[in-house]
Amino acid sequence: MNVMRHLRVPNKSVQDVIVLLKDNDLLHNGMRIIPDSDGKHRLIPLSNSAPHSLPSYFREFEEVTQQGRPDERPNESWWTHLSRMIGEDIVREHGESWPSNHEFIGDIMIVRIKENISSFRKEIALSKMASHPNVRMVMEDRGVQGELRIRNLSPIALRNNSEIITEEISLGRHDTRVFVRESGKSILCDPTKAYFSTKLQTERLETLDLARELRQLLGSPIRVCDPFCGVGPVLANLISEDDLVSDALATDLNPDAVEMLFDNLRRWDGRQYPEEPVVIERIYPDRITGVADASTLSEISGVRSSWDMVIVNLPHKTVEMLPKLIPLLDRSSPSLIRGRAVVAESDIEATNRRITDILPPLLAGSPPISLNIKRDYSSTLRLCSFQAWIAPN
Numbered sequence: 001m002n003v004m005r006h007l008r009v010p011n012k013s014v015q016d017v018i019v020l021l022k023d024n025d026l027l028h029n030g031m032r033i034i035p036d037s038d039g040k041h042r043l044i045p046l047s048n049s050a051p052h053s054l055p056s057y058f059r060e061f062e063e064v065t066q067q068g069r070p071d072e073r074p075n076e077s078w079w080t081h082l083s084r085m086i087g088e089d090i091v092r093e094h095g096e097s098w099p100s101n102h103e104f105i106g107d108i109m110i111v112r113i114k115e116n117i118s119s120f121r122k123e124i125a126l127s128k129m130a131s132h133p134n135v136r137m138v139m140e141d142r143g144v145q146g147e148l149r150i151r152n153l154s155p156i157a158l159r160n161n162s163e164i165i166t167e168e169i170s171l172g173r174h175d176t177r178v179f180v181r182e183s184g185k186s187i188l189c190d191p192t193k194a195y196f197s198t199k200l201q202t203e204r205l206e207t208l209d210l211a212r213e214l215r216q217l218l219g220s221p222i223r224v225c226d227p228f229c230g231v232g233p234v235l236a237n238l239i240s241e242d243d244l245v246s247d248a249l250a251t252d253l254n255p256d257a258v259e260m261l262f263d264n265l266r267r268w269d270g271r272q273y274p275e276e277p278v279v280i281e282r283i284y285p286d287r288i289t290g291v292a293d294a295s296t297l298s299e300i301s302g303v304r305s306s307w308d309m310v311i312v313n314l315p316h317k318t319v320e321m322l323p324k325l326i327p328l329l330d331r332s333s334p335s336l337i338r339g340r341a342v343v344a345e346s347d348i349e350a351t352n353r354r355i356t357d358i359l360p361p362l363l364a365g366s367p368p369i370s371l372n373i374k375r376d377y378s379s380t381l382r383l384c385s386f387q388a389w390i391a392p393n
Ligand SMILES: C[S@@+](CC[C@H](N)C(=O)[O-])C[C@H]1O[C@@H](n2cnc3c(N)ncnc32)[C@H](O)[C@@H]1O
Pocket: 147, 148, 149, 194, 195, 196, 197, 200, 227, 228, 229, 230, 231, 232, 233, 234, 251, 252, 253, 254, 257, 292, 293, 294, 295, 313, 314, 315
C-alpha cells in the first residue's frame, strides 16, 4: 500500500509548484501526479524524505495523505534514447559523467557537458529532445562569464517543425527570447543576452518572505532597491503583492537586460515603460529604473538614503560592493540587506566577520550575519545567501 503525502494544488499553479518542489528535492519521482476529484486541483506526490513542516511558500496548499499511484509508464527517459543511439556499453563506460540534470528556460533546455564526453554533445542533445518533445532548442552551458554575468551558451540542436537541425545553428538567426512562468507571472528573458536562472526561484520566495517581515516591522509598504536586477525576477514577486512595495528601483549595467526588464515591468505594473533601454531615470514617482552602475548609484540625490531593502545580487563581488551600497539605505528606520555571495567553504566564517565589519550596527535582537550555503558553485566554492537587519541611526 502506497499511502503517502500529496500537496493539493490548483491546476493553474501545478507547473510552478513542481519546479519549486524539484528545486527543494521534495518531489517524489516514482509516483504520478493525480487529478483531484473536484477537477480543479491536482495532487502532487511528496518525497518520503520531505520534512514534516514544509518551507513557508508551500503552506498555502493543503496536504492530503492518500494512496499514491506508481508511475508505470514505459521508461522512455533520455538514457534509453542515448543507449539506443550510441550503445549501452559506451553509456556505462562514462557512468556519472553524463548530464543527468538540465535547466529549462521556456522551451530552451540548457545542459552542462563534461569535457570527457563532449564528443557526444549532439547525441546528448538529440536524446534529451526525444524525451522532451516540447523542447525547441538545446544549448550547451559553458558557464557564466564577464561583468554582465551572461552565460556562454552554444546551441547544439534546434527543432524546426518536425525536423531537428544540429548543423550551422547560429544564435543570431533563431529566437532565444522566451517567457518563463514563475509564481503566476510571466518573465521575458533571453539567456544568451542577460543573466537569468530558474534555479533561484526558491531564493526569490525567501526574499519575498523577508520583505513581508520588513513590511510588518515598519508598518507600511516598503521601498525596495534592486541595483543588479537583470530582467527583474526578484521584483516580479515583490511588486505583484498588494501593499508590499511602495517604491522600487530596478537598474542593471546590461542594456539588453534593461530592455527586457521594461517589457516585464510594462506587464507587471500595467504602465508604459520606454521601448529602448534608457539611462537611469525616475520614470514614475514610485519607479526609478534604467541602465546604471550600482557602484555609483549612491552619488545620485533622490536615490541615496532612500530604501528600506537593498538586494545585492552579484555574488562574486558582494563584499567588494557592499560599502558602495550601504549609503542607499534610509537609516532613519530599520532596514534590510539581502545578498548572495560566492565563497570558499573554508572562508565562510571569515566572510561572516568581514561583512559584519563592513555593515553598520545590526538591529538589536536580529540574528548575526551568517552565510547560508545554497549550493556548490565549484568543488571548493559555495553559493551562499545572507540577510542583514540594520539598526536605524
Ligand atoms: C547574478 S546576475 C543577477 C540578475 C538578477 N538579479 C536575477 O536574479 O536574475 C547579476 C546582474 O548584475 C549586473 N551587473 C554587473 N555589474 C554591475 C554593476 N556594476 N552595476 C549594476 N549591475 C551590474 C549584471 O548585468 C547581471 O544582470
